[in-house]
Amino acid sequence: MGREAPPENGNNGRADGAAAISFKRVRKTFPRGEGRIEALKGISIEIRKGRVTGLVGPDGAGKTTLMRLSVCLLEPDEGALTVMGMDAAEDPLAIQSAVRYMPQQFGLYEDLSVQENLDLYADLQGVLPADRKERYAELTRMTRLGEFTDRLAGRLSGGMKQKLGLACTLVRPPELLILDEPTVGVDPVSRRELWNIVSRLVEEEGMSVLLSTAYLDEAEKCDEVILLHEGEVLGQGPPGDFTREQKGRAYWVKPPAEKKRDIQWRLSRRDGVVDAVIQGDGVRVVMGHDDGPDKEDLLPEENDLDFEPVDARFEDSYVALLQSRQEANAKDMAAEATPGKDDGAGRKTGESPGDSPGDSPIDVENVRRRFGDFYAVKDVSFSVGHGEVFGLLGANGAGKTTTFRMLCGLLPASGGKLRVAGLDLRRAAAKARARIGYMSQKFSLYGNLSVVENLNFFSSAYNLKGKRRQDRIEWALEGFDLKDRADAASGLLPLGYKQRLALACALMHEPEILFLDEPTSGVDPMARREFWDVINALSGSGVTVLVTTHFMEEAEYCDRLAIMAAGEILALGAPAEIKARAGKSEDEPAASMEEAFIALIESSSAARD
Amino acid sequence: MLHRIIALTIKEILSLLKDKKSRFTIVVPPIVQLLVFGYAATYDLNDVPFAVYDEDRSVASRDLAAGFTGSPHFTLTHRITHQAEIADLIDRKAVLLAIHIGPDFSRDLLTGGGAQLQVIVDGRNSNTAMIALNYVREIVNRFNQAWLVKTGGREPPARLNIRAWYNANLESRWYIVPGIAGLLTLVVAMLVTALSVAREREQGTFDQLLVTPLRPVEILVGKALPGFMIGMAEATLIILIAVFWFEVPLRGSLAALYIGLFLFLMSGIGVGLMISSLSVTQQQGLLGAFLFLVPAVILSGFTTPIANMPAIVQKLTLLNPMRYFMVVLRGVFLEKAPWSLMISQYWPMALIGLATLTAAAWLFRHRIN
Amino acid sequence: MKQQSAPGGFRRLRGLIRKEFYQIVRDPSAIAIAFLMPVGLLILFGYGVSLDAKHVPIAIVVETPDAATADLTRSFERTEYFEPVRMADMSAAVDALTYHRVDAIVHLRGNFARRLHEEKGAPIGVVINGVDANTARLISGYMEGVWLNWLGDRARSEGTQLLTPVDLRQRIWFNAEVRSRNFLVPGLIAVIMTLIGALLTAMVMAREWERGTMEALLVTPATMGEIILGKLIPYFILGMGGMALSVAMALWVFDVPLRGSLWMLTGTSALFLLAALGMGLLISIVAKNQFIAGQIAIVVTFLPAFLLSGFLFDIGSMPVVVQYITHIVAARYFVAILQSVFLAGDIGSVILPNAAALVLLAAVFLGLSRKKARKRLE
Structure with missing residues (x-):
């Protein structure tokens, strides 16, 4: 017993x-x-x-x-x-x-x-x-x-x-x-x-x-x-033991807001840099040695930027430990995934959206969606400019996915106006859909088909033929490091590889507008970095990206974002603007996006009660 | 457009046949079932056990009993000596029928007729009972004829001269086996299609399809083609088995058969895809498949004639594509039926196919979730 | 297994059963399967499936109409079995037969009246469409009946007696009026309950695997036996409800007599249901995903129950090999039991061996389910 x-x-x-x-x-x-x-x-x-x-x-x-x-x-x-x-x-x-x-x-x-x-x-x-x-x-x-x-x-x-x-x-x-x-x-x-x-x-x-x-x-x-x-x-x-090794290697650089991603991209590609990620309004750099950053070498054109030492954190040692293990194809992935872009520089910042809404790639006006007597989305309006990375943040059930599905034409709106590339995808001709790429929240490729079979199928579904199709499939296998697993059943891939494959499928046809619904959910930090590198590079080459995420630090990668709760937009603007709005006072913005988010949600639910 | 459809078809076939269990389920059972059902499904009775209670024990009574024991339909299992045993044997299904020859049998026979032969049949399955009684009647008639000839009596003024066309020996296998071919073709079509859209919806891949430039028509064709290919291949195999294994004659034209098969598959696949696009979950898809398949089989005239059904049920069968295909199958196999009869079966199947396929394509995008 | 403690085990089982009931109540499809399906199918098939051919359309071709032919034609018209249509000539009649407008032709030649008085008698030509051999045989039986009646009437009107050396007296026990519905309805109940049993359970285990709930169940102290019982008991109760409904319909809608006892019916139904549910569970456990479970359920339930159960086709007349195969079809035993209990009574010698076979099948299916379902993920 x-x-x-x-x-x-x-x-x-x-x-x-x-x-x-x-x-x-x-x-x-x-x-x-x-x-x-x-x-x-x-x-x-x-x-x-x-x-x-x-x-x-x-x-x-x-x-x-x-x-x-x-x-x-x-x-x-x-x-x-x-x-x-x-x-x-x-x-x-x-x-x-x-x-x-x-x-x-x-x-x-x-x-x-x-x-x-x-x-x-x-x-x-x-x-x-x-x-x-x-x-x-x-x-x-x-x-x-x-x-x-x-x-x-x-x-x-x-x-x-x-x-x-x-x-x-x-x-x-x-x-x-x-x-x-x-x-x-x-x-x-x-x-x-x-x-x-x-x-x-x-x-x-x-x-x-x-x-x-x-x-x-x-x-x-x-x-x-x-x-x-x-x-x-x-x-x-203990996590402290890990971070101790990285002590004195982490720095923080604060470039002007519009150059943030560009600087991050360039830093992440420099020798001696283990990691460069966007953190808050700046870029966090982790060096692979204790000698401190050499400004001349790292950022020759931006002499006015200061490298401010910051405390090491667990993530630094995680990246350092793993990077020594994995031959870093992460950096190459982004470069290969966006041909014609040799260096991360030159990212076009979106023209200020909202001036001429008719021209915006994505335009949402007073859109509603009702399920029974419950409004999943109520009167949501925003627009996204060319080459902009626009983030939709929100708790689960805030209406992000519903908004996404309406934009992609998968769900009719109960009211309001939706325009993607100037068209309502629900009514537009099938051809119009070739202009968008869509990656859904949960893995939704054919699990019992192999990687290559999925790529074959989606490339044809997106109208690619002949040599171009071959090239794109080759590109996907190479660029996303899927070559070794080309014949594996895609349902059995580790999650990070599944997400890569899903992204590759969504990019087969080089869409102008990319919809990503929680692309990094559950993905490990290394894979997340690769992912954002690709998104950055894409937006640099003029692709408009609409992305939802739960990771607040990722929100900082977006040019602008909207925070949603209970089907409504609580705040809309650049990350810094949102943090400012969520702060306790004018001069004291929220310390991080996470705090801003929590503050906004709590004040809105307090208002509702 | 074409290359997109081809890509979709390849994907469908791969996702159907890549899984070992799924491949097995689609290919093996229909063939095995044809063989088993082909032998099982027959109304002909063989070696039916029967008992004889002969109280007369004369030459004549033994002659009559010999008519039974000599028939391939009957096997004598019990000779009994008491009336009471009959009830016992029939009750426990030891015998299907008992023949009782009374003590006065030969006397009555010799004195001019009216000798009684009593037959007691187990009516629990009244169809089997009636078939057995038909055999009994044949045997008794033959005995009567022989007796009249032997004793020089006059034959009746008119006699029946019955001939059966198309199936001279009235073999039910000739009737059932082509029917099974239709039945299994429908089952395969349902297996391939009924869960396919529902599965994609559950796994989220259907959304992924809908955001590609694929048009609903293309998705429809891509989903339908594997069903056609697998259905055609299996139907051909089944027809070959029917002709060469079961030796059912194939008298009509293959063209007539294949036109019918094509239209039947089209309607079956249409119904399958419609069920599939209506359902949100695979469970609903399965339920839908059953709810169509079971009535479609029973109300097709496959085992029981449509003419025997009440008028309202007969009207209902007009919606059943299998009903038309049964006529085509039997028409081509046995009757060498004329084209005009075939055509009047073709167009309703085509209509059902077009309607259901259109509905399915519309539902792809418009199903309210 | 050694961890088993009775009260804990009982509480776990009760929890599982309650959970399953909530799910059943929330998702009306299970209730629809258990109650609406038997009603719908029984009504459809109870009325739709019939082997009693009546009002069979036949063509009558009389080359030279006279008193004798009129007499015979009237005999055909009088019976409810036939719906005769007079046709001018054979080619019209053959046409009608070819196009399925009639099922048989009765052909009386020009010299019919004259040959009635000849030594060998006059032939009555009959052509039957033999495609449906069963119906053809029925038609030929009806024809003989009409013919014999006509001969008898004729003999009586001539003041003589028809000479039939042996007079066949047939008695059909248990179903004297030969209503095919009396045996089809009990058989249909067996077929329908096979479907329902398998449908109710074929998806349930696969669904738990797919939704990830199985992994959560597996790490609780619940044993696999409890998990299986927790599935079985609710669906068993639901199935018995459907069964009761079917029996009620058989008795009061289709007027099938119930000569055996209700408790015998209930007991054997319970056994059968265990076997049917066990098969569904086994499918579900082996397949582990709903798509394949669904495919297997379609293939192995309906057609075997329909064709191999003896419900329509006599098992004894099948080839020996096929007869062996029918032994794994649970419906076969249940059809035999139902036809006896409804039409004949509680006949131990029929029910006992069949019930024993059901027990064995149920034990095999459930035992295999138990064995295949391991408390591990591999």
Whole structure:
């Protein structure tokens, strides 16, 4: 008879620091085509009790495999693995009753209400009816789902779904909690709440937590971080240990707003620079050496710019560690993806939009969309200029995707005017659609077709023929580094590669206007950098880009952006303008886009209440 | 336009046939089912078990019983000696029928007729019962004729001279096997099409298609062509098996058959694609496929004649493409039917096909989600 | 498995069942499958499927009309089995037969009246469209009936008796009026319930895999047995509801007699439903995705139940190999049971072996499901 109830929090055995999870030379392979690929190459790790341990690494590093092994959903090929002192090979059910696991896409029953989902998991986890009331009260207080208990889970926003998933996972407090990318696709407000919950669990209930994340600022909040890469452990330790190595290598440059992206592009291409990303109003540069930046060498034409030293952060060491591993094709990708652009310079900034709306590539006027008696989008207006990168930001369910679908002609608007390249795509001739490229939120290529077969199909669907078609397919394989995986089934690619392929398919026909719906959701930081390099380069060559994102730091890459909530635009303008508006006073703009976003959302929901 | 359609068709075929389970499901079961059903689906009775209760035990009664034991349709399994045994044997389905020859049988026969032969049949399946009784009647008639000739009695003033055209030996296999060919063709068409749009909608790839310059007509053709190709190929194989394995005669022209097959596939694929574009989920698609397939089979005249149905149901069958194809199949295989009969089957199928295909193409873009 | 604790297991099971019920209630398609489908299909087929040919259109060609031919023609007109149309000559009649306007031709030659008095008698020429062999055989049986009646009438009017050495007295037990509906409706119930059982469950496991909910279930302490039972019980209850509805319709809409007992009907239906649901579950577990589960369900449920169950075609007359194959079709046993329970009564010697076979099939399907569904992702 095993444990029906895990020992509750009273026992302080965790304080001794014994391992919550221990892997000893664990190897795991999966069949792929003829052979097998190694997902974990004999790794040994110990994850300590009473801590938050973060698991980071690029796609396909083996993070999910490691987690699934820990909850006995998979069996290792070799090696020994114990969880909470129990042997995974011998006692899987005992482990499963002591450990809670929240998969990447948590299995909420969307046709059940919040309460019914909680009841189900309470039954499954063996929570006695007498204990439930108290537990539910605690969970709903923690997740602030109290007022939604009767709502169907399918009707919740993405952030609320994740919180409900977490609540279901926690109906009986476990000793060890394993979360697979709990914050993917979740807006900043909900992300913050999720993190508060996790830290409370560790501090107050003494739970051990293992979570994987693609957000490196989250990794920084962990007690300990494990960096995985291609099935091997690259490093393990407190995030501070990682950053220490990068100390004194990070700098911040603040160019004029309109040159921000250009400077970032050029810096990222210089020798000795490990990383250059847009951060706030400036560019953050990480050098590969301790000698400090040589202005003459890095930015010969912009002598007036200062390199201001800043504190190192976990992301710096992550990029540094991985870049030494992966031969950096990232930089080449953007260059190759946009032929005719040898250097990142010369990006045309969009003519100021709004002056002559008829000419704008994208023009939205008072657009509404109703589903039943619910308005998903109400009276939204904006326009996007040529070559502009326009961002749509918003919490889940804010109406971004609906707006996108209307623009692409997939959904009729209930009212208002939509113009894309001067046409209403819902009514325009099929040919007009050749002028746009569309990449949808979730991976939507043919999963059982190979990479090449998908490219073949989409190139023909976009009217490419003969030599040009061959050239473009070749371009996609080369430019997006898909050559080695050309014959792999696209559904089995790691997420980052799927996104590359999806982008390649959307760009086959060199569209004038590109729609990207959360293109970087769940993608690891390295892949995200590559992605934005490509977008930058495209916009430099005159392509108009409309993009939605959850990553607030990515919002800084946009020329202008609109923040949406509950179907309305709360703020519209350049990133700096928005931060200024969201600030506490005229002189004190919001410190970051994330803060601006949270402030705007909270003030709007306060206004609604 | 053409190269776009070709690309779409290639993609469809790849996504259908790349998966091992899916490839197997589309190709193997129809062929296996033709073989199994071809043998199974026959109204002819063979070796029906029967019991004899002969109280007379005379030469005449043994002669009569010999008529039964000699027939390929019947097998004598029980000789019984008590009336009560009959009920027991029939109740537990040990025999389908019992013949009871009374003690006065030969006496009555010799004294001028009216000798009684009682036959008790299990009517639980009344169709089987009626068929068995027909065989019994044939045997008794033959005995009567022979008896009259032997005893020099006068034959009846008129006799029936029944001939069956097109299927002289009334083999039900000749009737059923072409029907199965139609049935399986329809099943394959539904397998290929009924879930295809719904699957793309669920996986989000349909949106991706709709934002390309592909026109609804092109998507329609691209989705329909693999169904045509697979359907045509399998139908051809099935027809070959019908002709060379089951030895059903093929008397009419192949052209007539293939025109019919083309139009039938068109209507079947049209219905499949329409169901598929109406459904949001694959589950709905599957349900829709069943809701069409089951009535389409039962109300096609495949196993039970349309003429036996009530008038209102007969009207309903006019919407069923399979009903027309059944006539074409049997017309070509057995009857060598004239073109005008064929044409009156062709145009309704073409109409159904055009209507459903148009509806499907319209629904691609206009389905309210 | 050693972790199993009865109260915990019971609570988990109850939770799973409750969840499934909520889902059923929220998504009306399952209810539609369980209740609307049997009603709709039974009405359609109960009326639509009939083997009783009546009012068969036939052509009558009389080359020289006279009293004798008029007499015979009247005999054809009097019976409800035929709908005779007089035609001027054979070529018109053959035309009508070719174009399916008539199913048979009765041809009386010019010398019919004269040859009635000859030694060998006068021939009545009959041509039947033999394509549909079953109907053709029925028609020829009806023809003989009309002919014998006519002979009898003729003999009586001449004051003699028709000489038939052996007089066939037939008795059809259990279905004396030979209503084909009486055996078709119970058979249809078996076919329809096969469809419903498979449809209800074929998608459910595959759906959980596709939506990612299975992964969440797998890491809970629920055992695979509980997960499967949690699926089975709600759909079983739903299926029994559909079954009850079908039986009620058989009794009160189609007037099929119920000679056996209700409890026997209920018990055997439960067994059958277990087998049908088990097959659906197995499909769902093996396929793991709805597309393939759907394809398999289409292929393996309807046609085998329709053609191999003995509902229309006599299993005993099939080749031995095919007879073996029919043993894996659950509907086969249920058809036999239903036809007996409805028309004959609770006949142990028919019901017991068939019920035992159903138990075995249900055990095999459910056992395989249990075995194939592992609590691992691979």
